[in-house]
Amino acid sequence: MALNLDTYLGVHADALKLQSKRMEVIADNLANSDTPGYKARDIDFRAAMASAGGADAPVKLATTNPGHLGTDPTTEANANLKYRVPLAPALDGNTVDAQQEQAAFADNTVRYQATLTFLSSRFRSLMTAITGQ
């Protein structure tokens, strides 16, 4: 039986891409925490993960040409990039809440590390199988 590395890694490869994308979005928010008119954004992780091929993934279009819009999780992330609902928007139109973003960043960091742990354990089992020890 041929081993497909994509299916072997399961949802974790997609999750890692999404989480690194989310890290970028939150870093954006923190870098612009004092920019007038900047609106904080975040990724709807559940929706992005679902459409990137999670458990309840909808039926996908076949991608037979590199130009086709595929199921790349980062593309899904862009579709699920939403503006945050501000709790207390500033007078200058900025909606970044530094505390909220820090919490989101910490949350994302832990998830990223969890995904890394899952992935490396998959690799370890693979190495065990290959070396047979």
Place this chain on the structure above:
Amino acid sequence: MSSFKIFDIVGSGLSAQSVRLNTVASNLANADSVSGDPNTVYKARHPVFQAVQAAVGQSANATDRASGATVRVTGIVQSNAAPTERYDPGNPLADEHGNVYAPNVNVVEEMTDMISASRAYQDNVEVLNTSKDLMLATLKLGS
């Protein structure tokens, strides 16, 4: 490479906040630089921040376009508030009415601005450290 874009974002945040700290330092340093002419007296300076969205077509893939709002300092504006007039005839800089003009620097405002800038700078440093750690861990994946 898109995974290193986070460093550009954080770097722009750091440099913007350090420009802000510089203006605060300049304003505080000159808070007492009086002048005999209200037009030449030091005026408080404030940086103007702007979010820079990656332009469409500049980057080939949609991922880089949609996110990636770095921050840029578009300029430094001088405050238009009137300088404080002070009667101080003993001052060698005083005009014919014995008045000197103190800069329109609000020291309390500058101090809070400094705290805000320093917190924002720390936020960015924290993001930088964390993402660096995560990236190093990703590089070591599978070993």
